[in-house]
Every structure is written in C-alpha cells, then in structure tokens.
Amino acid sequence: MWKVLVSRLKQGHRTLTYPRSEPALPAPYRGLPVLDSSRCPNGCGECAEACPTDALVPGDNGIALDLGRCLFCVDCERACPHGAIRMTQDWHLAGRTRAGLIISESKMLARAEALGRELRGLLGRSLKLREVSAAGCNACEADVNVLGTVVFDLGRFGIQFVASPRHADGLLITGPVSRNMELALRKTYEAVPAPKIVIAVGACAISGGPYVDSPQVLNGADAVVPVDLYVPGCPPHPLSILDGLLRLLGRLPDIPETAPRPTA
Amino acid sequence: MTAALSMHNGQTVALADVPVLSVAELRDHVIRAAGAGARLGAFFGNPLDASSLRLFAILVDGFSGNLLVLATDVADRYPALTPDCPQAHWFEREIAEQWGVRPLGHPWLKPIRFHRSYRAGEDAWGRPADAALLPGVTDFFQVAGEEVHEVAVGPVHAGIIEPGHFRFQCHGEEVLHLEISLGFQHRGVESGLLGGPDKRSLHFIETLAGDTSVAHAIAYSEILESLGGVTVTARAQSLRGIALELERLANHTGDLGALATDIGFLPTSSYCGRIRGDFLNTTALLCGNRFGRSLIRPGGLWFDVDGAQVSQILERLEAAEREVTNAADLLWNTSSVMARFEETGPVSVDTCRDLGLVGVAARACGLERDCRYELPSGIFRFAQIPVSTWDTGDVFARAYVRWLEIKRSAAFIRDQLGTLPAGHIHSPVPETAPSSLSVSLVEGWRGEVCHVAITDKGGRFARYKVVDPSFHNWMGLAIALRNQQIADFPLCNKSFNLSYCGHDL
Numbered sequence: 001m002w003k004v005l006v007s008r009l010k011q012g013h014r015t016l017t018y019p020r021s022e023p024a025l026p027a028p029y030r031g032l033p034v035l036d037s038s039r040c041p042n043g044c045g046e047c048a049e050a051c052p053t054d055a056l057v058p059g060d061n062g063i064a065l066d067l068g069r070c071l072f073c074v075d076c077e078r079a080c081p082h083g084a085i086r087m088t089q090d091w092h093l094a095g096r097t098r099a100g101l102i103i104s105e106s107k108m109l110a111r112a113e114a115l116g117r118e119l120r121g122l123l124g125r126s127l128k129l130r131e132v133s134a135a136g137c138n139a140c141e142a143d144v145n146v147l148g149t150v151v152f153d154l155g156r157f158g159i160q161f162v163a164s165p166r167h168a169d170g171l172l173i174t175g176p177v178s179r180n181m182e183l184a185l186r187k188t189y190e191a192v193p194a195p196k197i198v199i200a201v202g203a204c205a206i207s208g209g210p211y212v213d214s215p216q217v218l219n220g221a222d223a224v225v226p227v228d229l230y231v232p233g234c235p236p237h238p239l240s241i242l243d244g245l246l247r248l249l250g251r252l253p254d255i256p257e258t259a260p261r262p263t264a
Numbered sequence: 265m266t267a268a269l270s271m272h273n274g275q276t277v278a279l280a281d282v283p284v285l286s287v288a289e290l291r292d293h294v295i296r297a298a299g300a301g302a303r304l305g306a307f308f309g310n311p312l313d314a315s316s317l318r319l320f321a322i323l324v325d326g327f328s329g330n331l332l333v334l335a336t337d338v339a340d341r342y343p344a345l346t347p348d349c350p351q352a353h354w355f356e357r358e359i360a361e362q363w364g365v366r367p368l369g370h371p372w373l374k375p376i377r378f379h380r381s382y383r384a385g386e387d388a389w390g391r392p393a394d395a396a397l398l399p400g401v402t403d404f405f406q407v408a409g410e411e412v413h414e415v416a417v418g419p420v421h422a423g424i425i426e427p428g429h430f431r432f433q434c435h436g437e438e439v440l441h442l443e444i445s446l447g448f449q450h451r452g453v454e455s456g457l458l459g460g461p462d463k464r465s466l467h468f469i470e471t472l473a474g475d476t477s478v479a480h481a482i483a484y485s486e487i488l489e490s491l492g493g494v495t496v497t498a499r500a501q502s503l504r505g506i507a508l509e510l511e512r513l514a515n516h517t518g519d520l521g522a523l524a525t526d527i528g529f530l531p532t533s534s535y536c537g538r539i540r541g542d543f544l545n546t547t548a549l550l551c552g553n554r555f556g557r558s559l560i561r562p563g564g565l566w567f568d569v570d571g572a573q574v575s576q577i578l579e580r581l582e583a584a585e586r587e588v589t590n591a592a593d594l595l596w597n598t599s600s601v602m603a604r605f606e607e608t609g610p611v612s613v614d615t616c617r618d619l620g621l622v623g624v625a626a627r628a629c630g631l632e633r634d635c636r637y638e639l640p641s642g643i644f645r646f647a648q649i650p651v652s653t654w655d656t657g658d659v660f661a662r663a664y665v666r667w668l669e670i671k672r673s674a675a676f677i678r679d680q681l682g683t684l685p686a687g688h689i690h691s692p693v694p695e696t697a698p699s700s701l702s703v704s705l706v707e708g709w710r711g712e713v714c715h716v717a718i719t720d721k722g723g724r725f726a727r728y729k730v731v732d733p734s735f736h737n738w739m740g741l742a743i744a745l746r747n748q749q750i751a752d753f754p755l756c757n758k759s760f761n762l763s764y765c766g767h768d769l
Contacts, residue, residue: 003597004531007590011535026545028552028567052464071467073558074566087552131424135449137474137765138426139555142518145424149537163422178768180378180399180448181427184419210467216379216452234557235474238541 015153018239019252025089025237030072032090037062037105039084050079053203053212059104067093067101067109068206068220071234094231094244098222101206101230112229114250119195123169124249126158129199130168130192134185135217136175139235140202144172146238159245165189170197170228176204176217177224189225199229199248201241206230268293268323268332273639275331276490276702279718282320282335287343290321290336295348297323297332303620303633305331305705305714307345307355309363310727311383315339317363322703322716326638331703340386344370351620354735360388374402377447377768382455399447400429407433407440415750419448426764434750442745442753444738449768457728461488461562461696465725470557473732473766478504478511478547479708480730481560483715486641486704488562491696491719496642498685500564505643506680507547507556509673512709514543516666516673517588519761523663524595526754527604535591542584546577564690574681585674592667605660609744609756612657621740623711623733624669625760628662630655635707649676662759696723708733710763732766 016023025031040062047063048056055069056076063084077085092111095101100110114120133141147154148161162168165188177185189198200221203209208219221227231244246252269282285293298304305324309317316339323332336342344367345352354376356367361375364386373388378399381387391397400419412435419427427448433441453472457465469484470477482504489496496504521536544554551559551567559567569577595601611621616629626633634651636644652668654661698721706713711733720726741760745753 004594007531007535007594010590011587014538026549026552028550029548030552050463052467071557072553073467075463075558078566130420132420133424133426133449135451135765135768136426137471138763139471139474139477141424141426142475143554146537146541148424149541150534151538151541161424165420175449176451178448178450180450181419183398184427184448188420204471210464210471211451211456214452214456216450216455234471235555237554 014150016151018242019246023239025091025239029089029091029237030074030087032093032109033065033070033077033085033087035063035065035103035105036084036086039082041082044082046079046081047076047085050075053207053210062105064102064104066207067103067232068098068230069203069209069212070232071203071210073234091237091240092243093233093236093240094229094247096229098206098230101232112244112247115197115228115248119197120250122195123197124251127170127245127249128160128162128168129170129172130165130188131161131172131174132185132188134173134175134181134205134221135178136202136204140174140204143235143238144174144201144241147242152238152242154242157246157249157251165191166193168192170199171225172199172201173205173221174201176208176211176214176219177221178217182218182224185224197228198225199231199244200227201231202236203232203234206232209234268334270330270332271703272330273635273703273705274486274490274641276697276700277333279699279701282333282701284318284335284337287336287338290319290334291343291345291348293334294321294323294345294352297325298349298351301327301617302332303622304349304351304355305712306716306729306731307352307359308716308727308729309359309365310718311363312337317365319359320716322714324639324705324712326633329639331639333701333703338365340364341366341368343368346370350618354739364388375447377450379447379450400445402445404431404443404445405433405441411435412440428764430753432750432753437749437751439745439748439750439753442742444742446738446764446767449765451765451769453769454728454730457725460725460728466561472730472769473734473763474555475515476511476708476710476713476732476763476766478507478556478560479706479713481556482508482642483704483706483713485560485562486706487702487715487717488693488696490702490704491700491717491723492562492694493697494563494691494693496564496691497687497689499687500689501643502680502684503550503565503569503689504560505647506677507550507559508706509677510543510547511556512673513670514540514547515709516670517543519666519758520592520595520663522758522761523605523659523755524601526758527601529595529598529601532591532594535587539584539588539591542580546580546584549573549577549580561690563693566690568689574684578678578681581674581677588670592670595663602660604755605663606656606658608659608752609748609759610656610658611740611744613655615743616657616740619739619743620736622736623707624662624665625711625737625740627651627653628665629657633712635705635712639705641704641706643680647676647679649673659755659759698723710734710761711737730769732763734762734767737762738767
C-alpha cells in the first residue's frame with residue numbers, strides 16, 4: 001500500500017490542459033496539407049500519380065485534395081518537384097460533411113460545426129458511445145482508446161465509451177467496413193436507441209483508406225449508416241479526435257474559420 | 265531424397281532452384297524437421313495453372329539460423345500434414361479456404377476467414393457459388409451433458425478492440441474448451457498486393473496490422489531490397505532497429521497496463537496507459553506519426569534525425585523508462601496481482617512446440633524463439649539483444665517476458681543512439697528480380713513476422729504471403745483457456761494480445 005502511494009506521487013499529474021491551451025505536437029507531425037497551385041506547371045500531375053489512394057485530383061482550378069482519403073503519408077509532398085504541397089502542423093481536421101473534406105487552394109476545410117440545439121441539449125454534457133471496429137487495423141482503435149487515459153481524460157467532458165449499444169447515444173466507427181462486418185455494424189447501429197449519432201474516425205472509416213475499392217470492403221461507414229462527424233487521418237492524432245468530438249458537442253469556444261496555421 | 269533448399273533470412277533465390285518434391289517426400293521432410301525442433305514459418309499455395317497448385321513450405325531452423333524451402337505440386341487434394349505435424353493445422357485450413365484444395369485427414373477442417381476461394385468453382389467444402397458466406401457461422405465443437413453450457417462472445421466486443429467471435433464450452437465457471445472464429449477483419453490484403461510493388465503496396469503493409477506497422481514495413485522493405493539487390497546504409501539499419509524497439513516498448517508497456525486493468529489493479533493500469541503514449545510520441549519525434557507510418561521505405565528510411573532529436577529522444581526514453589519501471593515494479597511487488605497472474609492460463613512447453621507458437625508466448629514457455637537472435641537481419645547482425653525467457657508458460661510469464669524485453673529494448677536504443685553511424689538514409693532500389701522467391705523474417709513485438717514474395721517473369725508479385733505472429737498464436741490462447749475460469753478470459757486474452765486484422769489480412 002505504501003509503495004502504491006509513493007508511486008502515485010512519483011507519477012504526478014499528467015492531464016493535458018487542452019482545450020484551455022493548445023499543446024504543441026512534435027516538429028515532424030504531419031497535419032493539414034496546404035496546396036499552392038500557383039507553383040503547378042500546366043499538365044503536371046506528379047502528386048496525383050504518387051498518391052496511393054487517389055486523394056489528389058488535378059483540375060482547372062488547381063489541385064483538389066480529399067482529406068477523407070488522405071493518409072498524410074507525404075508521398076505527394078515528396079513527389080512534387082515544385083513544392084506545391086506542404087504538410088502543416090494543423091491537427092484540427094474534423095468535418096461534418098463528406099464534401100466539406102475536399103479542399104483546394106480556394107476551398108478551405110469545412111471544420112466541424114456543433115450539433116443542432118436539440119441534440120446538443122440531449123448529448124452536449126453526456127455522450128455515451130459504442131465503438132465498432134469494422135476491419136480497423138488497431139491504430140485508430142488505439143488512438144481512440146488513448147482518450148480514456150489520464151492524459152486526455154475524456155470523462156471530464158462527459159464523454160464515455162460504453163459496453164453495449166443499448167446504453168449508447170451513438171457509434172464511433174473505425175475501419176473500412178469489411179463485408180464480414182457489415183451485418184454486425186448494421187445490427188449494432190439498430191440497437192442504439194434514437195436519436196443517435198455516428199462518428200467515422202480515420203481514412204478507412206471515411207473512404208476505405210488504403211483499402212478503397214478492394215472487393216472485400218465497403219469503402220467506409222457511410223455505405224452502411226449515416227455519418228455525423230468525420231475525423232481524417234491514418235490514424236488521426238488523439239487530439240484530432242478529441243477536437244472533433246468537442247466541436248460536435250459545441251464544447252469549444254467558437255473558432256473562426258482561419259487560414260491554416262503556419263508550420264512550427 | 266532431394267534436399268530442401270537452404271537460405272538465410274532476407275535472401276532471394278531463383279524460383280527454379282526451389283526443389284519440387286513429391287507430396288510424400290515433402291510431408292516426410294517437414295514432419296522430421298518439425299520433430300527436430302524446426303518450425304513452420306509459412307506454408308502456402310501458389311497456382312501453377314487452372315487445375316494445380318504448388319505448395320511452398322518455409323521451415324525456420326533456429327539452431328542453424330537457416331531457412332529451408334521446399335515445394336510440392338497438388339491437384340484438388342493431398343494427405344494433410346496436421347495429424348503428424350500439428351503446427352501445420354492453421355496453414356492447411358488457410359490453403360483449403362484460399363484454393364479449394366482439401367488436406368485429407370485434417371482433424372478440424374473449417375474456414376478461417378470466410379471468403380470465397382481464389383479459384384472460381386473450387387471450394388473445399390463444396391459450397392455453392394451463390395450461397396452467402398457468413399463469418400462465424402460454422403459447426404463449433406460442442407460439449408454435451410448436464411450443466412454444460414455454451415457462451416458466445418462477439419464479433420463486437422465490449423471494449424475498444426477489433427472484432428472476433430469466441431465460443432466457450434463451460435461447466436459452471438470452468439471452460440472446457442474455447443473455439444475462436446475470426447475473419448471479420450478480412451480486407452483482402454494478399455489479393456491487393458498481387459501485381460505489385462506499386463504505390464499502394466507499402467500502405468497495405470503498414471496497415472495490415474496497424475500496431476505492428478514498423479515490423480511489417482521492415483520485412484517488406486528487406487524483401488524489395490533483396491529482390492533489387494541493394495544494401496541499405498548502416499545509419500538506416502540502426503534507425504530501423506530503433507523504430508522497431510520503440511514499437512516493442514510502446515506495445516509491451518501498453519500490455520502491462522492492460523493486464524493490470526483486467527485484474528482491477530488501477531495504479532499500473534493508468535500509469536502504463538499514459539507511458540505507452542510517451543513511447544508512441546517518441547516514434548512521432550522520428551517521423552511525425554505515432555505508429556511510424558511512412559518512416560520505413562524500401563531502400564532505407566524517409567526521415568533522418570539530427571543531434572537535437574537524438575538528445576530529445578534520449579531524454580524522453582530515460583523518463584519513460586524510469587516511470588515504467590516504477591509502474592511495473594508495483595505489479596511484481598503486490599501479492600494480490602501475483603496471485604492473479606501466477607498459474608493462470610498455462611501453456612506447456614510441449615504444447616508450445618507442437619502448435620508452433622512464436623514470440624512472447626513462446627519465450628514465456630522457455631523457448632528461445634527470437635528472430636533477432638536466431639536469424640538476425642539488419643542492425644541485429646551487429647548489435648545483439650539477449651533473448652528474454654521465462655519458463656512457467658502462464659500469464660505471469662507472458663507479462664514478465666515483456667518486462668525483461670522493455671529493459672533490453674531501452675538499453676538497445678540508448679546504445680544505438682550513442683553510436684549512430686554517419687551517412688545517408690536512403691538508397692534507390694533497383695527493379696525487382698523476376699522469377700524469384702524471397703523470404704524475410706523480423707521479430708515484431710508480438711513475435712515473428714514472416715513475408716514471402718514470389719515474382720513473375722516481369723518481376724511483379726505473383727504471390728505475396730504474409731504471416732503475422734497472431735496466425736501462429738491464436739490457437740495458443742484457445743489452449744491456455746482450458747480448465748480455466750471463464751472470468752479469467754480477458755486476462756488470458758490480454759496476456760497474448762493477438763492481432764485480429766494481422767490474422768484476417
């Protein structure tokens with residue numbers, strides 16, 4: 001008992017001050033990419049060639065990037081000889097609509113807005129979620145799980161993962177949704193009492209990720225259930241997931257839509 | 265009798281040099297080698313034409329540090345190896361499911377992933393092509409009798425974990441038998457790799473078991489480097505070793521915490537959950553991603569470190585090591601913890617050998633199975649990490665081996681960072697050799713990661729076989745549960761902590 005108490009003192013207090021202040025991520029962290037089409041020579045599509053998930057599409061108004069497909073893998077950044085794509089430190093990546101995740105030089109990421117007044121009233125201070133891994137690789141799962149540790153302490157926001165869909169207000173889905181998980185996902189969704197919300201975490205759950213168009217997967221959660229919040233990444237940083245959840249619940253002070261932060 | 269082809273880890277051989285034996289000769293060879301202590305690293309099929317299949321067996325001989333490769337041709341059936349060589353059991357179920365070839369005499373021939381055969385019209389169970397294949401719907405082994413009951417769990421589990429189905433046969437609280445039915449995570453990784461390497465190949469590899477991205481990426485890269493005939497620089501090899509051991513540190517620490525969670529010992533549970541994140545964040549210091557994504561590339565690495573990063577990593581490592589020592593010591597010094605760990609979920613060394621278990625699970629039975637020692641590749645040819653074993657085969661052994669490895673991995677990283685070779689970190693990889701076979705084994709945190717590539721005449725992947733350590737070890741968990749309390753399942757499960765997607769691919 002004595003040793004346990006001494007250990008408690010040694011381990012100290014570890015909970016992040018977020019959202020009161022924004023923690024710094026390590027310098028090589030790869031967040032929201034910025035596109036500078038003015039550097040693109042006509043007809044160059046080297047970034048799109050290199051992209052493993054065809055997230056980049058060159059068009060008349062410059063390159064468009066689907067963050068829902070993006071693996072944040074820097075294959076494009078490295079392939080581009082003109083420096084037109086640059087990864088930034090911005091980890092605020094969550095959006096409410098699939099279309100809002102498609103960005104270009106002239107179209108910024110549509111960051112997640114809060115739920116409507118009624119749902120916010122119901123869930124804003126107490127949100128219980130059932131997690132369904134539908135062929136997730138255990139990286140998104142791990143970074144969702146970590147929200148329960150003392151570092152993020154999800155409980156302080158009234159958000160909790162529960163063991164039964166019947167106790168839940170919604171689902172948090174990871175993975176590209178394999179054919180073999182379709183039925184289980186559908187049944188789990190049906191078991192959640194209405195009104196209910198669905199959160200898709202990671203490139204796989206949004207678009208199929210690296211498995212997009214594989215015959216064994218359904219290209220993400222919205223092939224089976226309606227999705228209310230998308231958190232891009234492969235996997236998203238736990239802060240990106242937490243930021244998305246707090247935006248959805250209207251728990252963050254309103255952040256104006258600004259240009260992405262410069263790299264640190 | 266034709267001898268098997270002997271090769272070393274990371275070598276490429278001409279496909280034509282792989283001896284093709286008769287089925288009887290191959291059986292004889294594998295059974296004798298397994299009896300002498302070798303293990304089956306991989307056993308898989310590759311189609312020759314529409315009606316025949318070539319089976320390749322890769323035997324791992326830990327004593328000599330060699331791999332033995334042999335092959336045989338079969339049509340739609342062959343006499344199973346499993347009755348005489350139990351460690352072939354899961355491989356033969358996989359061969360039956362993938363190719364519709366029946367291993368005759370297999371004692372428990374059932375699907376493992378629930379997908380259609382890769383050869384249209386060939387189904388080992390004669391199921392019609394239009395019949396739905398439902399995962400987990402199969403004839404489970406059942407115990408009958410008064411007071412005997414069955415407990416079904418999954419696919420969706422109570423925690424934030426991957427899906428799988430567990431079927432327990434119980435008498436009261438005692439588990440007589442556990443059967444594990446997987447396949448829910450099947451994404452078609454091996455099919456997706458066919459025709460590669462291409463721009464998506466590495467991303468399949470990094471996500472096929474996402475908590476083992478580094479080990480799988482190293483195995484894949486070593487295959488391409490071997491097929492292309494290029495050696496990566498000493499600096500790149502050292503940095504790869506550091507990333508691999510950071511992956512081990514993070515996962516082993518997380519596992520110690522999770523074991524504490526499952527017995528309700530909250531101090532270590534909450535400390536290790538947090539310290540695990542510190543190790544992941546150290547990997548992010550290397551490359552920006554907590555799981556090491558995009559760090560390892562064929563030819564070396566994509567991210568180098570400078571002096572400031574090295575000192576930052578050393579500083580964090582020292583702090584995390586001190587804190588995990590404090591958290592782990594609480595486990596070993598608390599009698600209520602030890603009472604729950606000791607003698608729970610035991611696996612005997614004979615069972616371990618028979619089933620061909622690998623990694624932490626095998627070392628916890630006292631077997632010195634560790635690729636870093638037996639078949640070293642990369643930096644491990646120059647810097648050795650002692651093999652950590654314990655011999656009680658129970659939950660305690662699996663926990664304690666992790667703890668021993670945490671200390672040794674941390675020491676290894678410190679040494680490497682102190683003597684990091686100069687030089688560049690990436691060398692261009694030439695075209696992959698045509699009509700070749702290449703094998704790479706890497707000791708991931710769970711155990712042996714085995715990749716085998718077979719290239720066609722154009723140097724493209726005609727077959728890319730992945731064997732995650734979980735593939736060998738799921739049966740070990742099922743056996744460990746026998747005669748245990750069903751309430752100890754979470755604890756036993758966590759002591760193995762196997763990958764669902766690494767198995768399902």
